[in-house]
Amino acid sequence: MKPTRGKTPKKTPRKPPSCAKDPVEVYCRLRPVQEDDELCIEVINTNTIQLKPPEGSHAFRTGNYKETQHFFKFVFSEEYSQKAIYDSIALPLVEDLLHGKNSLLFMYGVTGSGKTYTMQGTPTDGGVLPRCLDVLFNSLGDLQARKYVFKPDRVNGMDVQTEADAMLERQKKELMPPPVAPRTPRTPRAPVTPRTPSTPRRPKKAFPDLDNFVRVPDPTCLSTIDEDNNYAIFVSYVEIYNNQIFDLLEEQPYSLHSKGLTPRNLREDHIHNMYVAMCTEVEVKTTEDAYKVFLKGQAKRKVAHNQLNTESSRSHSVFNIRLVQAPLDSLGQEVIQDKDQIAISQLSLVDLAGSERTHRTNNTGDRLKEAGSINASLMTLRTCIETLRENQTEGSNKMVPYRTSKLTHLFKNYFDGEGKVRMVVNVNPSAKDFDETTHVMRFAEITQEVQVARPTEIRFDIGLTPGRRKANEEYKKLLEENGYDMPPPPPPLLTLGPPFPLLQLSDSCDEETLPHLVAFLAEREKRRRIMEDELARKQGAFRAMLVEPDHELDHLRTANTDLTAKLSSKTRECDRMEKRIRSLEQDNVVLQRTHNMYEKDKRDMASELSEKEKMIQMETQERARLKQALKGAVTNQRDKWEKECNKRVRQTELKLQTEMWVREEKLRQLKQIVQGHEEEESAKKAAKEVLVESFNRSRSPPAQRKNNPPPVRLRHRRSRSASNSVWIDHQPTETLNTETVLQPNKSKNAKRVSNPSMKDIRKTDNYMLTHQEEDSAGELETKIYKADVIPTRGGGRAVQFTDVEKLRSEDPLSSTLGRSKRRVEDDPAEYSGEWTDVETRCAVGLEHRAGSSSVSAVHTVANKKHKKSR
Numbered sequence: 001m002k003p004t005r006g007k008t009p010k011k012t013p014r015k016p017p018s019c020a021k022d023p024v025e026v027y028c029r030l031r032p033v034q035e036d037d038e039l040c041i042e043v044i045n046t047n048t049i050q051l052k053p054p055e056g057s058h059a060f061r062t063g064n065y066k067e068t069q070h071f072f073k074f075v076f077s078e079e080y081s082q083k084a085i086y087d088s089i090a091l092p093l094v095e096d097l098l099h100g101k102n103s104l105l106f107m108y109g110v111t112g113s114g115k116t117y118t119m120q121g122t123p124t125d126g127g128v129l130p131r132c133l134d135v136l137f138n139s140l141g142d143l144q145a146r147k148y149v150f151k152p153d154r155v156n157g158m159d160v161q162t163e164a165d166a167m168l169e170r171q172k173k174e175l176m177p178p179p180v181a182p183r184t185p186r187t188p189r190a191p192v193t194p195r196t197p198s199t200p201r202r203p204k205k206a207f208p209d210l211d212n213f214v215r216v217p218d219p220t221c222l223s224t225i226d227e228d229n230n231y232a233i234f235v236s237y238v239e240i241y242n243n244q245i246f247d248l249l250e251e252q253p254y255s256l257h258s259k260g261l262t263p264r265n266l267r268e269d270h271i272h273n274m275y276v277a278m279c280t281e282v283e284v285k286t287t288e289d290a291y292k293v294f295l296k297g298q299a300k301r302k303v304a305h306n307q308l309n310t311e312s313s314r315s316h317s318v319f320n321i322r323l324v325q326a327p328l329d330s331l332g333q334e335v336i337q338d339k340d341q342i343a344i345s346q347l348s349l350v351d352l353a354g355s356e357r358t359h360r361t362n363n364t365g366d367r368l369k370e371a372g373s374i375n376a377s378l379m380t381l382r383t384c385i386e387t388l389r390e391n392q393t394e395g396s397n398k399m400v401p402y403r404t405s406k407l408t409h410l411f412k413n414y415f416d417g418e419g420k421v422r423m424v425v426n427v428n429p430s431a432k433d434f435d436e437t438t439h440v441m442r443f444a445e446i447t448q449e450v451q452v453a454r455p456t457e458i459r460f461d462i463g464l465t466p467g468r469r470k471a472n473e474e475y476k477k478l479l480e481e482n483g484y485d486m487p488p489p490p491p492p493l494l495t496l497g498p499p500f501p502l503l504q505l506s507d508s509c510d511e512e513t514l515p516h517l518v519a520f521l522a523e524r525e526k527r528r529r530i531m532e533d534e535l536a537r538k539q540g541a542f543r544a545m546l547v548e549p550d551h552e553l554d555h556l557r558t559a560n561t562d563l564t565a566k567l568s569s570k571t572r573e574c575d576r577m578e579k580r581i582r583s584l585e586q587d588n589v590v591l592q593r594t595h596n597m598y599e600k601d602k603r604d605m606a607s608e609l610s611e612k613e614k615m616i617q618m619e620t621q622e623r624a625r626l627k628q629a630l631k632g633a634v635t636n637q638r639d640k641w642e643k644e645c646n647k648r649v650r651q652t653e654l655k656l657q658t659e660m661w662v663r664e665e666k667l668r669q670l671k672q673i674v675q676g677h678e679e680e681e682s683a684k685k686a687a688k689e690v691l692v693e694s695f696n697r698s699r700s701p702p703a704q705r706k707n708n709p710p711p712v713r714l715r716h717r718r719s720r721s722a723s724n725s726v727w728i729d730h731q732p733t734e735t736l737n738t739e740t741v742l743q744p745n746k747s748k749n750a751k752r753v754s755n756p757s758m759k760d761i762r763k764t765d766n767y768m769l770t771h772q773e774e775d776s777a778g779e780l781e782t783k784i785y786k787a788d789v790i791p792t793r794g795g796g797r798a799v800q801f802t803d804v805e806k807l808r809s810e811d812p813l814s815s816t817l818g819r820s821k822r823r824v825e826d827d828p829a830e831y832s833g834e835w836t837d838v839e840t841r842c843a844v845g846l847e848h849r850a851g852s853s854s855v856s857a858v859h860t861v862a863n864k865k866h867k868k869s870r
């Protein structure tokens, strides 16, 4: 709140608040508890208290057992006296008041925590309020102006009048009977609320009797006061009840007493300070006067009994002390009669109603409504403080909802403008109050973060000599001491002539005195005119002398205004930059944190990766080892099976040879018996020799087969090999020459190999395998298997058998068995078995996989056989 001040050249009313800011100072006071009370608060040091959730508290029930610490400007434990608290908290505010600065001091806390006690105290041990008044009057002493020199102008300002006028008014008021204040016309927007019938208006016990209490005053006196000013103190006392403002000093006709007080409106004055319109302001000249006024208002304040406090305040009370000051004139006798030279400062002492929980106070009905209103206004106060803090710390520009509650609206200027704000958080350390106390603590912490513009001190720079009052007093003292013999005042530079002659008439016929006086006055008149001319001439000369510095002054003023504007723009820029720096610093901190987080993640992942790599390496080694072991095992197994197969083949061959020989022997003997022809005998013998020879695995082909017809089925499908593709002709070394004219259709440049290598297979498109064996009749059967060599996906080659040609050599003299067999083969209808056999055989392919050194057999055309069978 800006001090109310006239439009002096030095101090314009609408000047922006000072750039320097101070935080709201929050103090904590603990009240004494009863001996059997469980405590929930411990004082850690002079700035810190610790709250411990007691069993049964809401926090404890929700599992929050943690102790919390709260910091304050100072913590007053129960041992601290009222005097000590006043000296620390309120005395500096009184000093500020005397220097023209505004201050707000409010008591906050749960109901019954000692707010009123701290504010008012007891007659023998006064609280903040009586001590403030004591110190104020002690300090002002004789510097006070006569009563009514300053007069409230009803719009929050002050008028000034001469001491003579003030004396007249004094006489008028003191002679007149006490005035009966007219009822304020009610505005439609603020109707009178019906009084709560059960809410008594009575003083608290601290001041039981208005007239008969003996008070112990505070003797402190401040000496840093400008003695060249005159001062006056005005007090007003209002309460905010159910979000309506009432003037507790309102004079009421006796007949209207029962109808209660009139609600007042809040207004804004010409310098944007909030004030209560039509509020009674009483000028007080002594502490006792002020007390009477206070107690008169206190008698009307609403208090009620509840479970927690026998006399609980049901309203927020505001006791305003306004100090008016104006400089004395050049002689140090009277205040300058210029309204613009008046400065007003204000100290608001606020005793807030206590926040309360209805389940603890057991309030019902009107008390419950009051409690709701109290809590709502406190909540608005809290919201305003929170929004202010947010705006200040985060640079936001949210609207502070001052107007939501009369309480916050009244103190808007303290937070928006200049002033010093202090709060005393009263705390009852009893465990029963824990839940409410935690809320109070939170509010206190937020409040401490709010900054308020520092008030500027008032200086009356009007070019008058300091010490005027002292000089005047000295002069008066001299006057009293010396009477008529006192030395004459210093001669003026210009005089109107000698002193007046003796004007006493000697008798009724005195003809001399009057003409002498006329001549004297004529001379004086003449001198006066000369002096006036001289004065006018000197004034002209002086004005001419003044013009130049005046111009210079104007010039300097303009320059000064420019510089001030530049400075304020620079200051704003600085503020903006500071805000930006703060926000960037915050961003930086966040980024730094994120960076650290990613760095940590990176390290973790790198270590995980190296572990995984190690594991992969170990697995690869293990796999290689297993592969090696498997390869060895496979090789061993294959060798073993090869040996076993060879052994069995040899055994089978031997057995078959023996059986064949026995059969041939039997046949020979049979033939000898049945046929006696020797020629046939010899032919048979020759044939038998051939057979025996072939059975004996003679590798040379029998000569008589040359002329035999080819044992190839004529209708057999020829191979598809007659192309330009590259062939490989695989003929094992023991293959016999069939010497037949029917040769397989193959490329002329087919490469003949006895044991194909992988290299050969890779280069070829087709493959041909010649296989010879002896059939059951002992005839030589030659089979030529044909296959396509197909590259596999893996880069190897698959050999897919597609055809087989069979060539059988037969003895012309052999039995009908051979012929009938041939017949069957010639019949295509009967050939399906053979074909099926070929298809089955051809379904097996040889496959070479890339990187493998061996060739494996695979089933390649399993589905082909299936199709055929359908």
Ligand SMILES: Nc1ncnc2c1ncn2[C@@H]1O[C@H](COP(=O)(O)OP(=O)(O)OP(=O)(O)O)[C@@H](O)[C@H]1O
Residues within 6 Å of the ligand: 030, 031, 032, 109, 110, 111, 112, 113, 114, 115, 116, 117, 118, 309, 311, 312, 313, 314, 352, 353, 354, 355, 426
């Ligand atoms: N520091 C203290 N020393 C001694 N007594 C105290 C102290 N603080 C409070 N008390 C006593 O506690 C009681 C309640 O105090 P008080 O009326 O000041 O509480 P309050 O906070 O104003 O309550 P409400 O909000 O209900 O008005 C009074 O009887 C008062 O004398």
